[in-house]
Amino acid sequence: MGDGDVVLRRVRTDFGDYEEDVIAEILARLPVKSLMRFRCVCKSWRALISESYFVKKHLSYGERGITESAHRLIFMLDPPLVLDYEALKSMKDDDYGDGAGAQFAVTQLDFPVTKSIADSGYRVGVGSCNGLVCVQVDFEAIMLWNPCTRDSKVLPKPPRVINSKFSYDFNGFGYDSASDDYKVIRGFTDYLAMKIMIHIFSLKTGSWRTVEDIDYVTLIMRQGLFLNGALHWLCNLPEGGSRILSFDLEAEKFQKTIPLPYDDWFFDHLIHKNCLCVLACPTRTNTFNIWMMKEYGVKESWTEVLQFSLETYAEHFDDYREYFRPVCILENGVVLIDEMGDGQHLMVLSNLKEKKFKHVVEVAKNWEFTTVIYRETLVSPDVHTYKTNNVS
Amino acid sequence: MSTSTDNNASITQESGPSAAVQDIQKKIVVRTADGEVFNLKEEVAMEIDIIKTFFQEDSISYETVMPLPNVEGWEMVKVIEYCTKHVELKHKVDGYKERKAFQALFVQNLSTKSLLALTNTANYLEVKYLLDFLCQAVSEQIKNKDVDYVRELFGVENDFNDEEYEQVKAEAPWAHENLNNDLH
Numbered sequence: 001m002g003d004g005d006v007v008l009r010r011v012r013t014d015f016g017d018y019e020e021d022v023i024a025e026i027l028a029r030l031p032v033k034s035l036m037r038f039r040c041v042c043k044s045w046r047a048l049i050s051e052s053y054f055v056k057k058h059l060s061y062g063e064r065g066i067t068e069s070a071h072r073l074i075f076m077l078d079p080p081l082v083l084d085y086e087a088l089k090s091m092k093d094d095d096y097g098d099g100a101g102a103q104f105a106v107t108q109l110d111f112p113v114t115k116s117i118a119d120s121g122y123r124v125g126v127g128s129c130n131g132l133v134c135v136q137v138d139f140e141a142i143m144l145w146n147p148c149t150r151d152s153k154v155l156p157k158p159p160r161v162i163n164s165k166f167s168y169d170f171n172g173f174g175y176d177s178a179s180d181d182y183k184v185i186r187g188f189t190d191y192l193a194m195k196i197m198i199h200i201f202s203l204k205t206g207s208w209r210t211v212e213d214i215d216y217v218t219l220i221m222r223q224g225l226f227l228n229g230a231l232h233w234l235c236n237l238p239e240g241g242s243r244i245l246s247f248d249l250e251a252e253k254f255q256k257t258i259p260l261p262y263d264d265w266f267f268d269h270l271i272h273k274n275c276l277c278v279l280a281c282p283t284r285t286n287t288f289n290i291w292m293m294k295e296y297g298v299k300e301s302w303t304e305v306l307q308f309s310l311e312t313y314a315e316h317f318d319d320y321r322e323y324f325r326p327v328c329i330l331e332n333g334v335v336l337i338d339e340m341g342d343g344q345h346l347m348v349l350s351n352l353k354e355k356k357f358k359h360v361v362e363v364a365k366n367w368e369f370t371t372v373i374y375r376e377t378l379v380s381p382d383v384h385t386y387k388t389n390n391v392s
Numbered sequence: 393m394s395t396s397t398d399n400n401a402s403i404t405q406e407s408g409p410s411a412a413v414q415d416i417q418k419k420i421v422v423r424t425a426d427g428e429v430f431n432l433k434e435e436v437a438m439e440i441d442i443i444k445t446f447f448q449e450d451s452i453s454y455e456t457v458m459p460l461p462n463v464e465g466w467e468m469v470k471v472i473e474y475c476t477k478h479v480e481l482k483h484k485v486d487g488y489k490e491r492k493a494f495q496a497l498f499v500q501n502l503s504t505k506s507l508l509a510l511t512n513t514a515n516y517l518e519v520k521y522l523l524d525f526l527c528q529a530v531s532e533q534i535k536n537k538d539v540d541y542v543r544e545l546f547g548v549e550n551d552f553n554d555e556e557y558e559q560v561k562a563e564a565p566w567a568h569e570n571l572n573n574d575l576h
Contacts, residue, residue, distance in 0.1 A: 016547050018508075022515050023546075025523065036567035040560050041541050042548050150564065160473035 013112030131377025172224025
């Protein structure tokens with residue numbers, strides 16, 4: 001190659017005796033902690049580990065199950081608490097000793113310290129995607145955070161809401177694969193005018209835009225669930241009935257609402273095995289049903305996957321719905337956040353037959369908090385730190 | 393006449409399902425960098441893309457001895473061993489356990505350095521499944537190791553000066569601590 005040649009290929013840095021492709025193939029299978037350490041090996045390794053194509057390769061290996069990329073569950077407290085989500089999901093009946101029950105290991109995380117925003121410790125988890133966690137700090141500021149690499153970025157302030165009739169009602173965070181862009185949604189409802197307005201932030205452009213005049217629905221869930229390129233919230237229609245509202249991140253539009261299993265009130269949602277699930281608790285009973293939409297958007301594919309009753313746990317109670325939040329579905333049970341009684345606890349029902357509920361973590365004492373599940377990745381919240389060595 | 397070191401697997405006359413037309417399996421001959429010559433069963437040779445491509449040329453006959461100047465004899469032995477097993481298990485319905493046992497033994501008998509040398513070989517010879525397997529094995533062996541170990545293993549020079557090194561390290565000091573810790 002002469003001096004005048006334009007370097008069209010990916011910059012070939014020196015990897016000694018080994019081809020860059022081989023090094024990348026080995027490194028892409030490593031956990032994030034190892035990679036953060038191996039950035040110190042030499043300059044070309046450091047460059048490789050930050051490269052956009054490498055980060056994506058590493059991410060895809062985790063998504064495809066080629067590597068075991070750990071999932072963790074955060075309780076967005078001050079400081080945030082985190083636990084191993086995989087270990088939680090694989091809890092079995094025999095994990096309990098006699099009586100006392102197993103306790104679950106929980107670690108404290110250091111929340112990023114930033115000078116640019118006020119942080120009183122009130123943080124709300126908006127959502128998580130590809131290892132990035134979106135957190136709202138003190139009502140106004142939004143931050144993207146990778147708890148694994150400890151990298152963080154405060155986003156520019158959202159637009160001011162002039163019309164005071166709008167109240168901040170819902171939010172969401174997700175990934176638009178078509179434009180390789182991460183997006184944040186903040187939603188406002190004006191009940192009297194029967195309108196919804198949203199702010200959308202695009203990480204790529206670094207700016208917010210406003211979409212107004214959206215038809216009104218009553219949102220039941222504040223935190224949107226990201227699945228299949230769209231954000232989802234449980235809502236009630238003005239004319240009656242519950243539906244799932246979905247916002248397509250590529251089109252940046254609300255789609256047709258998704259029907260629920262039957263005509264009744266549903267009040268919580270989660271994702272299990274890459275499918276949307278909803279929780280129902282028929283009034284004046286203490287039974288919970290979890291339904292899973294096995295085929296996205298297909299009403300007939302809703303299947304009841306779990307049913308449990310709290311009668312052995314809490315008697316004499318008319319309406320349990322407000323006090324229990326599902327966290328994940330087990331092979332033969334469920335994990336809930338129990339907000340009845342003294343503080344909030346993480347509670348496990350690991351064997352439907354036995355109907356035994358065990359508190360495994362005392363999360364907080366009477367403190368409202370959100371939860372977020374994130375995966376271990378190298379994805380940086382600051383898109384500008386990526387080197388764009390695009391070959392094509 | 394060149395001295396030929398017949399690979400053991402190619403000597404045993406197994407009645408393979410790829411009977412095709414002849415009873416005698418066609419052999420393909422390669423010569424590695426150190427002058428060793430290997431006779432490969434055709435079906436094993438065809439697992440190795442660089443060999444497959446070479447012999448698919450119209451003008452090349454199977455009598456030709458293909459040179460492999462980037463491969464050492466011992467590496468060829470291991471590659472043949474792995475590909476032969478792979479071909480054998482292709483025809484088996486329930487080969488999962490056997491494959492796992494074979495892979496464990498394969499790795500056990502090689503140092504990390506040798507495994508790493510083989511990744512280069514698998515990459516050069518273009519045997520994707522072997523490359524993936526070896527890269528996975530190497531990554532598992534290095535994931536809890538420190539920076540010095542990795543530099544030595546890969547034969548990489550530290551081109552950071554002291555100040556630069558401290559700076560990079562300071563970006564994630566926690567990554568250098570508790571090298572056997574599971575959660576963060």
